[in-house]
Each structure stands twice: as C-alpha cells, then as structure tokens.
Amino acid sequence: MTVAENFFENLRLELRRGCLTLAVLAQLRQEHYGYTLRKALAERGMEIDESTLYPLLRRLETQGLLASEWREEAKRNKRFYRLSDDGEEIFAKLLHEWNAINTSIHNIL
Amino acid sequence: MNLLDRYLEAVKKFLPWDRQDDILAELRANLESQLEDKEAELGRPLRADEVEAWLKQIGPPTQMAARYQPQRYLIGPETFPIYWLVMRLAFLWAIPVYAIVNAVQIATETPNWTAVLQAGLRLPYVLLMAAAWITLVFAALEFMVTRYPAKFQAVTGGYDGWSSNALPDLSLTPSKKKRTYAHAVAEVIFGIIFLIWLLLVPQHPYVLWGPGAVYLRSSPFQLAPVWFQFYWCVVVLNIFQLGWRCVDLLRGTWRLQRPVQQIVMKAVGLIPLAALLSGQVWVMLKQPALDQAKYGQTADAINTSVRLSLTLVLVIVTMQLVWEAVGIGLNAYRRRMAATR
Numbered sequence: 458m459t460v461a462e463n464f465f466e467n468l469r470l471e472l473r474r475g476c477l478t479l480a481v482l483a484q485l486r487q488e489h490y491g492y493t494l495r496k497a498l499a500e501r502g503m504e505i506d507e508s509t510l511y512p513l514l515r516r517l518e519t520q521g522l523l524a525s526e527w528r529e530e531a532k533r534n535k536r537f538y539r540l541s542d543d544g545e546e547i548f549a550k551l552l553h554e555w556n557a558i559n560t561s562i563h564n565i566l
Numbered sequence: 567m568n569l570l571d572r573y574l575e576a577v578k579k580f581l582p583w584d585r586q587d588d589i590l591a592e593l594r595a596n597l598e599s600q601l602e603d604k605e606a607e608l609g610r611p612l613r614a615d616e617v618e619a620w621l622k623q624i625g626p627p628t629q630m631a632a633r634y635q636p637q638r639y640l641i642g643p644e645t646f647p648i649y650w651l652v653m654r655l656a657f658l659w660a661i662p663v664y665a666i667v668n669a670v671q672i673a674t675e676t677p678n679w680t681a682v683l684q685a686g687l688r689l690p691y692v693l694l695m696a697a698a699w700i701t702l703v704f705a706a707l708e709f710m711v712t713r714y715p716a717k718f719q720a721v722t723g724g725y726d727g728w729s730s731n732a733l734p735d736l737s738l739t740p741s742k743k744k745r746t747y748a749h750a751v752a753e754v755i756f757g758i759i760f761l762i763w764l765l766l767v768p769q770h771p772y773v774l775w776g777p778g779a780v781y782l783r784s785s786p787f788q789l790a791p792v793w794f795q796f797y798w799c800v801v802v803l804n805i806f807q808l809g810w811r812c813v814d815l816l817r818g819t820w821r822l823q824r825p826v827q828q829i830v831m832k833a834v835g836l837i838p839l840a841a842l843l844s845g846q847v848w849v850m851l852k853q854p855a856l857d858q859a860k861y862g863q864t865a866d867a868i869n870t871s872v873r874l875s876l877t878l879v880l881v882i883v884t885m886q887l888v889w890e891a892v893g894i895g896l897n898a899y900r901r902r903m904a905a906t907r
Contacts, residue, residue, distance in 0.1 A: 490596065492595075492597075511592070
C-alpha cells in the first residue's frame with residue numbers, strides 16, 4: 458500500500474467509524490443478535506467485519522445505548538440486542554446531526 | 567478440537583479476564599451461526615482449508631480480542647497539550663538548574679575535567695527521570711479523569727475558563743523595528759566614550775572605584791595579574807565592537823540587527839570572562855610575609871567567592887548564548903522550510 462493509499466484508507470476508516478455506530482443503532486430498533494445484525498446490515502449495503510461489529514455492540518451496551526439479554530434460539534444460547542430508551546433518544550439526535558451534515562455536504566458540493 | 571474451538575481459545579487469552587466467558591459465549595454463538603449458514607449454502611460441511619480461510623478473513627485472535635478492550639492510552643488527546651507544555655518547561659528549567667548546581671559543586675570542590683564529564687554524562691539520566699515522573703503524574707491524572715469524570719470536572723472543563731483578555735500583549739513580543747541612524751550613531755559615540763573611560767582606568771583608578779580607590783591603595787590586598795589580562799581583553803573587545811559598528815555605519819548596514827552578528831559579539835565577550843576564570847588567584851596580599859597570618863584567610867575566602875561567582879556568570883552567559891544560537895538556528899530552519907513549501 459502506498460503512502461497515499463494508506464492516507465486514504467485512514468480517512469475512509471475515520472469517516473466510516475461514526476456512520477457504523479449510527480447504522481447499528483438504526484438497525485437495532487428491531488431486536489437482533491450479533492450474526493443476524495451483521496447479515497441485516499450487509500443486506501442494506503453496510504458490510505461490517507466481525508471483529509468490528511461484535512465489540513462495538515458490547516461498547517454501546519456498556520454506554521447504555523443498547524439493552525441485551527441471553528435467550529435460546531435454534532437450540533443455541535444467543536445474546537439479543539435492541540435499542541434502550543437512552544439509545545433511542547441519542548439515536549434520534551445523532552440521526553438529526555447526520556442529516557444536517559449530509560445536507561451541508563450536499564450544499565457545499 | 568476443531569479450528570473454531572482453537573480460534574476461540576486463542577481469542578480468550580487476550581480478552582478482559584472479568585468478561586471473557588461471556589464474550590466468548592456470544593462470539594461462539596455468532597460464529598457458529600455464521601458457519602451453519604455457510605454450510606447450509608454449500609449443502610455440506612466446510613472443509614478444513616475452507617474453515618481456515620474463513621477464520622483468516624475474520625482476523626487474527628489478538629486483533630479480535632483487542633477490539634473488546636477499552637481504548638487505552640497513557641495520556642489522552644485533551645491532556646496531551648498540557649503534558650507536552652509541562653515537559654518542555656521542565657526540560658527548559660532542569661538543564662540550567664542542573665548546570666548551575668553542578669558548576670557550583672565542582673567550583674567549591676577541586677575543579678577538574680573528570681567531574682565536568684561525569685556531570686555531563688549524568689544529565690540524560692536526570693532528564694529521563696524528570697520525563698518519567700511527569701509522565702507518571704499525567705498518566706495518573708488521565709486515569710482519574712477517565713474513571714471519575716464528574717469529580718474531575720475542574721480538570722476536564724479547564725478550557726472553558728480561558729479568557730481572550732488573558733492572551734499575551736503583542737507589545738511584549740520582541741520588536742522587529744529597524745534601528746534608526748541616530749541610534750547607530752549614538753552607539754558609536756557612547757562606544758568611544760566608554761573606551762576612553764576604560765583606557766583611563768589604569769592611570770586614574772578613581773574613575774572606576776571612586777572613593778574606594780583610596781581604600782584599595784591603603785588596604786593589604788591587591789588585584790592579581792589575571793585582572794590585567796582581563797582588562798586588556800575587555801579593551802580589545804571594545805575596540806573590536808566599536809570597529810564593527812563603525813564599519814556598519816560607513817556601509818549603511820546599521821538598520822538591521824543581524825542576529826548572527828549579535829551572537830558572534832556575545833561569544834567573543836566570553837573570552838575575557840574565560841581568561842579571568844583561568845586564574846587561580848584574584849586577590850593577593852601586598853606583603854605576604856607580613857600580612858599572611860592576619861589577612862591570609864580573608865584573601866582565601868575572597869578568592870573562593872570570586873571563583874564561585876565567575877563560574878556562575880560564565881555558566882549563565884554560556885547558556886544564554888546557546889539558547890539564543892539555538893533560537894536563531896530554529897528560526898532559520900523554519901524560514902527555509904516555509905520557503906520550500
């Protein structure tokens with residue numbers, strides 16, 4: 458990877474990082490466990506690595522944005538996540554912010 | 567034990583110990599579901615090489631586990647500017663303080679080059695210790711601020727209290743005004759007056775000592791010959807400076823205060839001081855045979871004090887010179903870098 462490519466990759470990751478959180482919060486308005494969440498996001502064009510998504514879920518839960526519970530499904534214990542009340546509130550604010558940024562960028566372009 | 571079990575076992579080693587079972591159970595459930603989906607798509611179990619490729623795509627166990635760890639840094643981006651400022655200030659003060667303390671210590675003991683060399687070699691250790699302690703204090707502060715943000719509101723909210731009125735006054739920064747012709751002429755005139763005054767001192771000591779000249783004449787002490795060397799060094803230096811200023815005036819180059827010229831002047835100014843310090847005795851008895859018993863100790867005490875004072879002055883002036891030279895060098899480097907951009 459050249460210096461320019463590396464620079465672009467860093468910027469791309471930086472840009473994606475916040476968007477991933479927003480996408481995860483949006484998708485978790487419906488309950489999911491890790492793998493189905495990843496599949497649902499991928500189906501909507503948002504591919505996320507396992508090593509990024511699963512720790513992110515833990516982090517968002519620790520921050521109080523997600524609620525989770527262990528439940529058995531298809532003979533396997535799985536941890537299901539959904540937006541918490543605080544998460545819904547913050548998601549609404551983040552969505553508003555994202556829309557504002559999006560509009561600004563379009564206006565600038 | 568299959569590859570997935572081995573992978574999870576490897577991840578476990580790097581997970582936070584208090585949550586590793588919980589995280590591992592969730593990770594296993596997610597990865598097994600994914601594996602089942604893949605097998606359902608193919609209609610057969612994955613071969614070992616396919617499992618290997620799949621796990622390789624997921625990423626190394628260390629990377630997977632690392633993402634579960636909280637983001638860790640010794641000193642965070644908010645604290646770092648203050649940390650860096652403190653570090654620079656500490657280095658700025660540690661070096662001169664260390665130099666002065668060691669110069670005094672060496673001067674009071676038996677001065678020798680081995681002691682100077684040893685003091686120089688100890689400097690990196692002193693700086694390293696200073697840096698280590700500052701880093702330790704800031705790391706502890708960062709930890710406390712991160713762990714108890716509410717209790718350390720004053721630290722984290724420190725930037726809210728700044729006021730634009732507290733910004734330094736521009737008039738306090740060094741002036742870049744060019745010198746006037748009157749200023750340059752005045753320097754030459756006063757330089758000539760000072761040189762005349764200096765040349766009068768040997769024949770008419772009272773122009774330097776005032777009424778004290780009478781006391782010196784009658785006192786049992788006299789100045790050592792090294793002071794005459796010092797005197798002539800100062801005279802030659804003043805003639806040199808005066809000559810330089812006259813040349814500047816004649817060439818019309820008095821407007822700009824050239825930093826390199828100032829540094830050279832100051833460096834040359836160290837020569838008389840170094841010449842003076844090279845002497846072992848600065849004050850001696852006029853009649854040692856008669857006065858040694860009565861004034862010998864006083865003369866020794868005066869010589870020790872003079873040596874100490876001269877060493878201090880030499881160290882401070884040298885450090886000032888180095889500081890200014892480094893500043894000029896850095897400014898020149900900045901200008902060159904800005905020109906190449």
